[in-house]
Amino acid sequence: MQNLNRRRVLTLGAALGLATVADPTKAWAWSSANSIAATDTITDPWSVWDDATDPLVASLLENGQIPAVNTAFAAWVNNGDPLPAGLPANLAAYLQQVNTLPSWADPAKLARAAQFNKRMSMYLFLLYGLGSGIMSTVIPREARNVYWSAGGAEMQSRAAKTFTYGYDLAALDAFLPTGHFVVTSNKTRLTHAAVRHLLPQSPQWRAVTNDQDFIPISNGDILVTFHSLGTFVFGKLKAWGIKISAAEEDAFLHQWQVALHLLGVRDDFIPASWAAAKQQSAYVLTPIMAPTPEGINLADVLLGLVAQVDLGVTKGFQREFARYLLSDKVGDWLKLPRDLISRSVIELGWPTYVAFREGLSPIMPTTFSMFDQFVRGLAMLFLNNGTSPSYTPITIPTGNRAA
Numbered sequence: 001m002q003n004l005n006r007r008r009v010l011t012l013g014a015a016l017g018l019a020t021v022a023d024p025t026k027a028w029a030w031s032s033a034n035s036i037a038a039t040d041t042i043t044d045p046w047s048v049w050d051d052a053t054d055p056l057v058a059s060l061l062e063n064g065q066i067p068a069v070n071t072a073f074a075a076w077v078n079n080g081d082p083l084p085a086g087l088p089a090n091l092a093a094y095l096q097q098v099n100t101l102p103s104w105a106d107p108a109k110l111a112r113a114a115q116f117n118k119r120m121s122m123y124l125f126l127l128y129g130l131g132s133g134i135m136s137t138v139i140p141r142e143a144r145n146v147y148w149s150a151g152g153a154e155m156q157s158r159a160a161k162t163f164t165y166g167y168d169l170a171a172l173d174a175f176l177p178t179g180h181f182v183v184t185s186n187k188t189r190l191t192h193a194a195v196r197h198l199l200p201q202s203p204q205w206r207a208v209t210n211d212q213d214f215i216p217i218s219n220g221d222i223l224v225t226f227h228s229l230g231t232f233v234f235g236k237l238k239a240w241g242i243k244i245s246a247a248e249e250d251a252f253l254h255q256w257q258v259a260l261h262l263l264g265v266r267d268d269f270i271p272a273s274w275a276a277a278k279q280q281s282a283y284v285l286t287p288i289m290a291p292t293p294e295g296i297n298l299a300d301v302l303l304g305l306v307a308q309v310d311l312g313v314t315k316g317f318q319r320e321f322a323r324y325l326l327s328d329k330v331g332d333w334l335k336l337p338r339d340l341i342s343r344s345v346i347e348l349g350w351p352t353y354v355a356f357r358e359g360l361s362p363i364m365p366t367t368f369s370m371f372d373q374f375v376r377g378l379a380m381l382f383l384n385n386g387t388s389p390s391y392t393p394i395t396i397p398t399g400n401r402a403a
């Protein structure tokens with residue numbers, strides 16, 4: 001782990017609603033007793049990648065087979081679809097093994113998670129899109145990897161592909177034969193394996209990364225990203241006072257546990273409870289957040305994409321909302337311009353908007369329709385991407401960003 005300032009970590013963690021119990025100057029000490037595997041061992045997840053997938057994808061890349069795989073994958077969309085024709089035999093054999101839910105997946109919990117996602121959908125678009133999306137730009141490894149991989153040069157398409165994942169996860173039939181999520185996860189897992197092979201060959205990435213010998217996207221890195229998504233969103237929903245039953249809390253975590261498994265994270269790293277997830281987040285996510293030139297650029301590009309659509313609020317408001325979600329520390333790192341009038345509107349109006357919307361308060365704030373247009377507009381922005389003819393399928397890259 002990088003050298004850390006404990007005070008900074010505590011302040012930032014509190015602002016993001018993430019737990020900060022761990023002393024980040026200490027080595028990895030998250031016991032797998034609190035994982036799905038429940039083995040009382042301590043293994044560093046930054047030294048674990050994806051042994052089942054990485055050599056296979058490396059050989060497909062070396063043999064020039066990936067373009068044909070991407071073509072075949074275009075017809076492979078639903079979880080219940082047979083594997084497409086024309087795949088190399090070793091890839092087909094691999095997919096036969098992994099294209100399935102883990103034995104511990106609980107269909108009832110996954111169904112409950114789907115209903116919960118539907119009930120929370122407006123908040124989820126906002127939190128995943130404007131919260132987790134921008135947070136990913138202050139996770140240094142992720143920002144550098146995304147910037148210097150092929151997709152970094154085409155952020156609109158990359159954002160659309162990433163949204164495909166979120167949309168497929170949140171769909172009512174995500175894990176059912178008619179849903180897409182298992183297939184989308186497998187394509188993502190293969191994409192990550194390709195990045196592990198390709199990015200170390202990028203001279204630009206090697207020049208900027210502070211861990212030259214480190215293979216990208218370890219299990220530890222994926223856990224970091226999970227906490228910037230699931231753990232962050234869960235923490236915000238709770239902090240906003242939204243009523244969530246114990247069964248819903250459990251189901252929301254379970255959907256992420258299955259998602260992590262499908263991305264190739266070992267069961268002994270997957271937290272078994274929200275308490276364990278928060279404890280792990282304190283180790284893996286909060287201490288490592290920092291600005292990078294790549295992340296500052298990516299945040300600017302992402303916020304520019306959001307500003308392209310009319311959300312009924314100014315650009316200044318959108319940037320202040322990102323600050324409100326992620327803290328001014330993060331906003332300052334990303335050099336997001338200030339708009340203090342919008343900020344006071346948000347600080348006063350958002351809690352009352354949520355309280356009224358959730359039936360926790362009878363008082364409708366005067367700014368209700370403005371917030372409503374904002375969250376609905378963001379939802380439409382993402383939904384249009386997920387359902388429009390320009391829906392962008394995930395494809396495995398064959399190179400890196402040129403410059």
Ligand code: HEM
Nearest residue numbers: 141142145146149150151158161162165221222225226397
């Ligand atoms: C690609 C999701 C973790 C770096 C993708 C894609 C998805 C995705 C859906 C395919 C879309 C695309 O090609 O742009 C996730 C999820 C994660 C995770 C759900 C964890 C829960 C990470 C981490 C890193 C990372 C930890 C780096 C530290 C990348 C890169 C690409 C990619 C570089 C390829 C972009 C390209 O094609 O050039 N990821 N990811 N991801 N991901 Fe991840």
